[in-house]
Amino acid sequence: MESNLKVIDKKVERRTFLKKIAILALAPIAFGLLGATDKLKTVKKWMLKNGYVPSNHKWGMGIDINKCIGCGRCAVACKNENNVPKVPFFFRTWVERYRIYENGEVQVESPNGSIDGFSNLSNSNRKLLRSFFVPKICNHCDNPPCVQVCPVGATFIGEDGVILVDSDYCVGCRYCIQACPYGARFLHPETHTAEKCTFCYHRIVQDKVPACVEVCPTQARVFGELTKKSSPLVRFLRMNKIGILKPSLNTEPKVYYANLDVEVK
Amino acid sequence: MKKIWHKIPEQVKRLSVLLIVIVAVFIVANSLLTPKDFGLVGHYRAGSIQENADRELKYAGQEACADCHDDLWKLKNANYHKNLSCEVCHGPSINHTNDPDQFKPEIPRDRTFCVVCHEYNTSRPTGYPQIVSEAHNPRKICVTCHNPHNPTPPQAPKECSACHAEISSVKSVSSHMDIPCTKCHVTTEKHRLHPREFRPTKPVDREFCGQCHSQSAKADKFIPRINMVTHEPRYVCWQCHYPHLPEAQ
Numbered sequence: 367m368e369s370n371l372k373v374i375d376k377k378v379e380r381r382t383f384l385k386k387i388a389i390l391a392l393a394p395i396a397f398g399l400l401g402a403t404d405k406l407k408t409v410k411k412w413m414l415k416n417g418y419v420p421s422n423h424k425w426g427m428g429i430d431i432n433k434c435i436g437c438g439r440c441a442v443a444c445k446n447e448n449n450v451p452k453v454p455f456f457f458r459t460w461v462e463r464y465r466i467y468e469n470g471e472v473q474v475e476s477p478n479g480s481i482d483g484f485s486n487l488s489n490s491n492r493k494l495l496r497s498f499f500v501p502k503i504c505n506h507c508d509n510p511p512c513v514q515v516c517p518v519g520a521t522f523i524g525e526d527g528v529i530l531v532d533s534d535y536c537v538g539c540r541y542c543i544q545a546c547p548y549g550a551r552f553l554h555p556e557t558h559t560a561e562k563c564t565f566c567y568h569r570i571v572q573d574k575v576p577a578c579v580e581v582c583p584t585q586a587r588v589f590g591e592l593t594k595k596s597s598p599l600v601r602f603l604r605m606n607k608i609g610i611l612k613p614s615l616n617t618e619p620k621v622y623y624a625n626l627d628v629e630v631k
Numbered sequence: 632m633k634k635i636w637h638k639i640p641e642q643v644k645r646l647s648v649l650l651i652v653i654v655a656v657f658i659v660a661n662s663l664l665t666p667k668d669f670g671l672v673g674h675y676r677a678g679s680i681q682e683n684a685d686r687e688l689k690y691a692g693q694e695a696c697a698d699c700h701d702d703l704w705k706l707k708n709a710n711y712h713k714n715l716s717c718e719v720c721h722g723p724s725i726n727h728t729n730d731p732d733q734f735k736p737e738i739p740r741d742r743t744f745c746v747v748c749h750e751y752n753t754s755r756p757t758g759y760p761q762i763v764s765e766a767h768n769p770r771k772i773c774v775t776c777h778n779p780h781n782p783t784p785p786q787a788p789k790e791c792s793a794c795h796a797e798i799s800s801v802k803s804v805s806s807h808m809d810i811p812c813t814k815c816h817v818t819t820e821k822h823r824l825h826p827r828e829f830r831p832t833k834p835v836d837r838e839f840c841g842q843c844h845s846q847s848a849k850a851d852k853f854i855p856r857i858n859m860v861t862h863e864p865r866y867v868c869w870q871c872h873y874p875h876l877p878e879a880q
Contacts, residue, residue: 412672414684420672435755437748439719446723447689463754486753493879497754522675532679568686577690581719583748584759 418571420525425565426592426620427579428602429501431627433586436461436499438480440578440587445481447566447577454478456552458563459503459578464629467492472629500630501587503578504529504550504563505611505619512542512551512562521560527592527620528567533559547612548619565589592620689723692716696724699731703780710781711760720744720779745773751796758827763796787823794826798875805876815839815874840868 413419444459445452460479466472467490477484480499488494506529513521513529520535521542536559543551543560554561566576570589574580579589590599602624609626610619623630668677693716697704700717707713718724718736726734739745742764751761768776776785791812792799802808812818816831834840837859843850845859863871873879 412677414681416684418684420680432756435748435759436752439747443690443718443723448686465754483747483750484752484754486751494753498756499754519669519675522673524680525672530680530683532676532682534679534682535676564683567680567683568688569690571684572688574688574690574692580690580692580716583715583719585714 414571416571423526424592425527425570426506426590426599426622427503427565427576428588428590428599428606428608428622428624429503430586430588430602430606430624431498431500431630432625433584434461434499434501435584435586436463436480436484437583438483439581439583440501441479441481443577443581444563447569448564450561451555456555456561458550458561459501462500462502463497464500464627465490465497466495466627466629468495496627498627500623501578502548502550503621504546505548505617505621506563506565508618508620509616511545511547511615511617515541515545517541521562528565528570529562530564530567531560531562533557536560547615547617688725690718691723691725691728693718695728707780710783712780712782740772740774742770742773745777745779753797760794761796762793783824791818802875806878807875834869837864837867840874 412421438461441457441460444450444457448458450456450458457479460476462474462476462480463484464472464474465488469492471490471492473488473490475484484499506523506527508523508527510523510529513523516522517539518535518537520532520537521529522532523529538553538558538560540553540560543553546562551560551562553559566574566578569576575589579587588598588602590597590602592599594600599622603622606624608622608624610622611626611630612619666676666678669675671677672680693704696717707715707717720739721736724734724736727736746762746764749761751763755761773779777783788794790799795812812831815834818831819829821829822831838845841859842848843854844857846856848854848856868874
């Protein structure tokens with residue numbers, strides 16, 4: 367034992383020992399600092415040309431079913447704003463009419479996505495229990511099935527929570543159209559790429575609301591930030607009884623419905 | 632060292648050279664073909680966010696209209712169409728805000744436009760103003776009577792059915808068809824002009840219906856009578872009977 371201790375004493379002087387300890391202790395901190403400054407730089411750097419920083423926002427929409435009159439102005443405005451082909455089957459947003467009859471029968475219809483209007487005629491001889499309009503749109507899920515299945519990384523969830531499509535990258539395989547549980551996507555007949563609601567991304571980066579929210583005559587649609595207390599959407603979520611579509615799928619939609627009926631799927 | 636090299640079989644050496652070449656080609660191709668901004672903020676091309684943001688605007692937004700048309704803006708915001716954006720009726724107008732002289736927004740004047748929102752529909756929420764256009768001044772253009780920026784009716788509607796179309800159509804085929812609305816609802820004259828501010832009353836107790844339907848009532852003999860004491864005394868009448876169609880099950 368004695369001889370061993372002597373050997374250690376001879377080989378390591380106090381000065382060198384302390385130096386090594388100091389270097390060992392400081393090295394990880396220095397590396398950590400370097401990494402942190404690097405990260406700060408990328409966060410600060412990434413913004414759009416007009417100064418819009420996606421990571422500062424978190425967008426969502428609220429829809430009050432009791433206010434919707436089924437006029438279809440939202441679907442018209444959406445087609446105008448986003449150059450969606452003006453024929454049926456291609457919609458970024460549309461309105462459905464639900465009719466629930468005495469025997470539990472449920473009829474859902476959306477003639478030309480509500481643009482053609484809804485008829486009062488019914489092909490059921492049962493008594494109508496209740497009836498209402500449900501505007502539909504991409505739910506901008508926090509856990510989006512369409513993004514998971516895209517084989518080329520052409521659709522993605524941005525830092526502001528909006529699901530966008532990179533039409534340069536899209537190969538038109540329609541996998542995302544199959545995956546969307548809300549039927550919110552379609553293949554553009556001319557470009558042959560997937561298309562969907564972007565919350566009118568070109569409008570919201572300029573502090574304007576999406577076209578459907580702009581034209582809604584009864585303010586059935588509310589648009590705003592989910593994380594800022596002053597936003598109209600946060601007030602909407604506070605003041606109403608809120609439901610989401612297909613909660614069992616755990617897609618975590620960011621489109622919230624007030625006064626949602628259990629029959630709405 | 633040399634011994635180990637000689638021990639490795641010839642085919643393993645060749646295959647590993649091939650593997651290295653394939654990996655090298657993959658790395659080079661991957662770095663050349665992947666856009667520089669891919670993965671900058673996430674597993675996607677950051678530039679496509681800019682492309683999505685660069686699309687053209689079509690709707691200017693109602694704040695843009697207020698800058699020049701502040702008289703119409705104030706009039707609209709003081710009346711029933713205050714929640715309506717200008718471009719609902721006048722169409723997408725970013726061209727007009729950019730060049731007001733060359734591009735004029737559309738002004739819908741025919742009867743087909745207003746009824747998009749105001750035609751009577753069973754699915755529309757109650758209280759929303761609706762008309763049956765076949766019966767409502769046929770062939771007259773809406774703007775001859777209603778100023779679109781201040782759509783208050785020029786003359787107060789005389790009949791309750793003007794606004795409460797569904798109730799009146801149901802009541803007209805019921806055994807209550809001869810009872811005027813004002814028998815049960817005390818309605819002030821102001822309700823015609825300001826329907827939300829001055830609401831009509833509703834009956835509050837069983838005794839109201841008992842005026843006709845109790846056994847001691849001094850009403851016509853053909854009216855069905857019930858024993859007010861034994862007939863479901865814990866409920867008020869309209870929890871089971873719909874007063875506008877009492878024969879419904």
